[in-house]
Amino acid sequence: MTPRRAWYVLAAALAAVLSFVTFLVLYEDSGSGEPSAAPVSLPLVPWEGGPRYYARFPAMAAAGWTDPSFFPIGVWYEAVTSQADVDLDKGAGLNTYFELTTSSKIELVRDNGMFAVPSHQPPGYGRETVGWLLTDEVDLWAHEGDAPWTGNSPGQGQICIPESALCGYTVLRTLRERLPPDDGRARYANFGFGMEFFIPEPLAARFLDYTDVASMDTYWYTDEGMCELSKTPAAVCRTAASYGFTVDRIRHLDGLDGKRQPIYAFVEVGFPFEKFDTEIAPAELAGAVMNSLIHEARGVIYFNHNFGSPCVSQHVLRDACGARIRPAVTEVNRRITELAPVLNTQSISHTFLPGMDTMLKAHGDAYYVFAMPGRGLAPGRHTLTLPPGMAAERAEVLWENRALPAGDGRITDDFPAEHSYRVYRIPR
Structure with missing residues (x-):
């Protein structure tokens, strides 16, 4: 085997190991008995377990x-x-x-x-x-x-x-x-x-x-x-x-x-x-x-x-x-x-909209997006951009008996006051 060939084999092996480690990180036990699967390769939020x-x-x-x-x-x-x-x-x-x-x-x-x-x-x-x-x-x-x-x-x-x-x-x-x-x-x-x-x-x-x-x-x-x-x-x-x-x-x-x-x-x-x-x-x-x-x-x-x-x-x-x-x-x-x-699952890190306070969770057959205006963000109509891999036709708004279109990878909703919050359930 030539040195260059050996180097390619080693690189491929390292890539495979890295891919497996990434899989383990993104599918870390969430504490709920289920994997916390992140869309694409998003990092997980640090937590105590x-x-x-x-x-x-x-x-x-x-x-x-x-x-x-x-x-x-x-x-x-x-x-x-x-x-x-x-x-x-x-x-x-x-x-x-x-x-x-x-x-x-x-x-x-x-x-x-x-x-x-x-x-x-x-x-x-x-x-x-x-x-x-x-x-x-x-x-x-x-x-x-x-x-x-x-x-x-x-x-x-x-x-x-x-x-x-x-x-x-x-x-x-x-x-x-x-x-x-x-x-x-x-x-x-x-x-x-x-x-x-x-x-x-x-x-x-x-x-x-x-x-x-x-x-x-x-x-x-x-x-x-x-x-x-x-x-x-x-x-x-x-x-x-x-x-x-x-x-x-x-x-x-x-x-x-x-x-x-x-x-x-x-x-x-x-x-x-x-x-x-x-x-x-x-x-x-x-x-x-x-x-x-x-x-x-x-x-x-x-x-x-x-x-x-x-x-x-x-x-x-x-x-x-x-x-x-x-x-x-x-x-x-x-x-x-x-x-x-x-x-009780580990959160997934993603910025849906700068200035918006958000949290992303994965549990069972759905993703959950929590959102409300952050410090300094004015109330009003705001659009959240979903991460790759979260495409879904609709997002259910919990406790409000309504759903919003999400097929283009975005959710647009009203947040009429600084204390307004929404929780969206998105099938995965």
């Missing part, structure tokens, strides 16, 4: 969190003291309590097939407790540092030693070490806008070294100081797309070390500030949740407290204070639950 991630925590796996039909939908800091409490929460489409009052009856959570991620160890806790909450917004009250911690929380006195020091990492490390070791439960924390805007990236990312699941709360619709704080024009700031921006920020920080964990969305349901008289509207809430999912949120947590407004409440989704917002929460949760097997 979907439901398979929870398999590393025996308590979560035993509770069914590895089931592709399960998607975490939770409420922040609730009291569960009666069956009526649970009935109302399940009726709204919730399945997990992220923090519980000490007055809560953990057996009610367990007996109703609900789950808990509390900061304390409730007497008699068991299979319903799938994780532990370390703390809330430590980046804002203890900040980025390894100084000694007094053990105090905000309002209890000096936090760090000395008083001018920073000790947020110490707080997380100490709280994590206090928990039962190797108990098969995930460690979760929620963070604030310190990590989002002010703390340098390498230091902000360190907070996530202590968590297995994380979230970040920034109330773009109701915090009247957020636009100035983030130095963002109001037309861009006070939008559903800003909630996706928050998810992007913490996902970026989480991925800096090459290791990933599930990031959950955090959305308010009413008036979360005593000093501001601004309420989130039902359509805004639905848009904020959906935009967070488009930006790869793996769960949703609702802030269920009104500290301001004429209707102060710690149980907005249960009482009269939530009469306006509860139907929107219930409906968007129903849609999330319906789409859980789709959401």
